[in-house]
Amino acid sequence: MESSNVLEVPYHPTKDWTDSDWNTFTGWLNGMLKVNENVRVTFTKVDGTERVMNCTLKPELLPEAKPLAEGKTPRKESTTSIRVFDNDLKEWRSFTIKNVTRVEFSI
Numbered sequence: 001m002e003s004s005n006v007l008e009v010p011y012h013p014t015k016d017w018t019d020s021d022w023n024t025f026t027g028w029l030n031g032m033l034k035v036n037e038n039v040r041v042t043f044t045k046v047d048g049t050e051r052v053m054n055c056t057l058k059p060e061l062l063p064e065a066k067p068l069a070e071g072k073t074p075r076k077e078s079t080t081s082i083r084v085f086d087n088d089l090k091e092w093r094s095f096t097i098k099n100v101t102r103v104e105f106s107i
Contacts, residue, residue, distance in 0.1 A: 038054050040054050
């Protein structure tokens with residue numbers, strides 16, 4: 001059986017993408033993070049270095065949410081970054097969507 005790499009087209013992020021392309025990619029990536037135990041996301045950090053993060057948003061793998069402190073308001077959801085649970089550090093981290101250069105996961 002011939003295999004095909006679904007991620008290469010159309011989900012190979014490039015700086016030439018339109019806002020619509022990025023919105024489609026963001027929806028796809030959020031979906032992959034919610035159903036996979038470990039998604040390996042490579043991105044460029046703000047300081048220019050490359051970072052590879054093993055992360056997830058699979059509900060049953062996330063830590064129990066802590067109640068909001070009195071007087072605090074919930075964090076506003078970002079449209080430019082994704083907040084994920086880092087499987088290696090066991091902490092919440094985020095990355096800028098447009099800085100993603102590679103996404104890997106196992107099915």
